[in-house]
Amino acid sequence: MAASDPAEQPAVVEQDDLVDALVQTSFLTMASLNKVGAEHDLSLTQLRVLAILRDRRLKMTDLADYLGLDKSTMTGLVDRAVKRGLLERVRNPTDGRAVDVRISPDGAALAERVYPRVVRLLSPMIGTLTPADQRRLRTLLETMLGRH
Amino acid sequence: MAASDPAEQPAVVEQDDLVDALVQTSFLTMASLNKVGAEHDLSLTQLRVLAILRDRRLKMTDLADYLGLDKSTMTGLVDRAVKRGLLERVRNPTDGRAVDVRISPDGAALAERVYPRVVRLLSPMIGTLTPADQRRLRTLLETMLGRH
DNA sequence: TATTGTTATACTCTATAACTATA
DNA sequence: TATAGTTATAGAGTATAACAATA
Numbered sequence: 001m002a003a004s005d006p007a008e009q010p011a012v013v014e015q016d017d018l019v020d021a022l023v024q025t026s027f028l029t030m031a032s033l034n035k036v037g038a039e040h041d042l043s044l045t046q047l048r049v050l051a052i053l054r055d056r057r058l059k060m061t062d063l064a065d066y067l068g069l070d071k072s073t074m075t076g077l078v079d080r081a082v083k084r085g086l087l088e089r090v091r092n093p094t095d096g097r098a099v100d101v102r103i104s105p106d107g108a109a110l111a112e113r114v115y116p117r118v119v120r121l122l123s124p125m126i127g128t129l130t131p132a133d134q135r136r137l138r139t140l141l142e143t144m145l146g147r148h
Numbered sequence: 149m150a151a152s153d154p155a156e157q158p159a160v161v162e163q164d165d166l167v168d169a170l171v172q173t174s175f176l177t178m179a180s181l182n183k184v185g186a187e188h189d190l191s192l193t194q195l196r197v198l199a200i201l202r203d204r205r206l207k208m209t210d211l212a213d214y215l216g217l218d219k220s221t222m223t224g225l226v227d228r229a230v231k232r233g234l235l236e237r238v239r240n241p242t243d244g245r246a247v248d249v250r251i252s253p254d255g256a257a258l259a260e261r262v263y264p265r266v267v268r269l270l271s272p273m274i275g276t277l278t279p280a281d282q283r284r285l286r287t288l289l290e291t292m293l294g295r296h
Numbered sequence: 297t298a299t300t301g302t303t304a305t306a307c308t309c310t311a312t313a314a315c316t317a318t319a
Numbered sequence: 320t321a322t323a324g325t326t327a328t329a330g331a332g333t334a335t336a337a338c339a340a341t342a
Contacts, residue, residue, distance in 0.1 A: 018274060048175070128294070138169050140281055
């Protein structure tokens with residue numbers, strides 16, 4: 001249908017270009033996150049865990065689901081973070097099988113220090129846009145994220 | 149300076165929100181790439197290597213630099229891809245120490261199959277935007293990527 | 297001497313399968 | 320029986336240090 005309508009064709013081609021731009025931008029963003037993490041001996045996943053637990057406490061399973069990882073992977077991930085004093089395991093009050101994970105004071109302090117670094121590392125890229133365009137980009141991204 | 153000017157303050161706060169949206173979008177994008185990769189037993193890095201080598205041949209060192217990885221990491225990465233018949237090591241004609249890496253016919257075929265899958269997996273997210281907004285987003289991202 | 301690539305080593309990340317404890 | 324979490328295991332990704340071959 002669209003293939004036979006010349007006016008529709010360009011939209012499809014352009015979607016490829018948008019995907020390409022999105023992927024490239026994502027790799028750049030991930031590189032910055034990786035770099036900031038490396039400064040503090042944190043993997044991307046560890047960094048993410050800290051960010052997630054900054055304002056909530058989650059069961060192992062919920063954390064795994066959130067990250068799209070297997071629960072056995074979470075065990076090791078949390079183990080190492082606990083050993084470093086960044087996270088704490090807490091008994092879940094309502095379910096004897098469950099284990100809640102929460103951020104420790106040290107972990108929270110680290111998370112607070114890390115965040116500005118991410119902003120700083122990404123600012124050269126973001127700074128290529130005018131403030132007005134930055135607002136437009138934010139709006140477009142938030143729409144895609146389902147935040148209306 | 150900016151801190152004492154109330155009119156400047158909001159721009160800084162909003163940049164935090166933009167960074168947040170950018171990071172969240174990047175994680176979603178990476179999740180899709182990861183998923184597509186997993187369908188073909190390819191890691192994100194392997195997927196990236198295939199994409200890079202689709203239209204060029206690179207020395208090990210250049211490939212490592214491009215990906216931001218150590219050369220020793222490249223050795224293992226290329227080893228596994230060669231073993232699977234996706235890449236080929238070729239003698240560099242001008243430098244006896246160097247090794248060029250190029251994609252194999254099988255690797256190229258796989259890369260071609262994978263690309264549409266990425267577009268398809270990202271299209272629900274992209275589809276939340278109108279075609280006009282998709283074009284705007286693409287332009288903004290390409291500006292950030294330095295493509296003018 | 298400097299550069300290119302590989303090897304040896306060690307650690308993290310990841311999933312699968314099997315297990316224990318609780319519901 | 321089903322769910323939550325851990326353990327055992329195996330493989331991939333990653334970096335550092337030491338090395339061989341070439342420039």
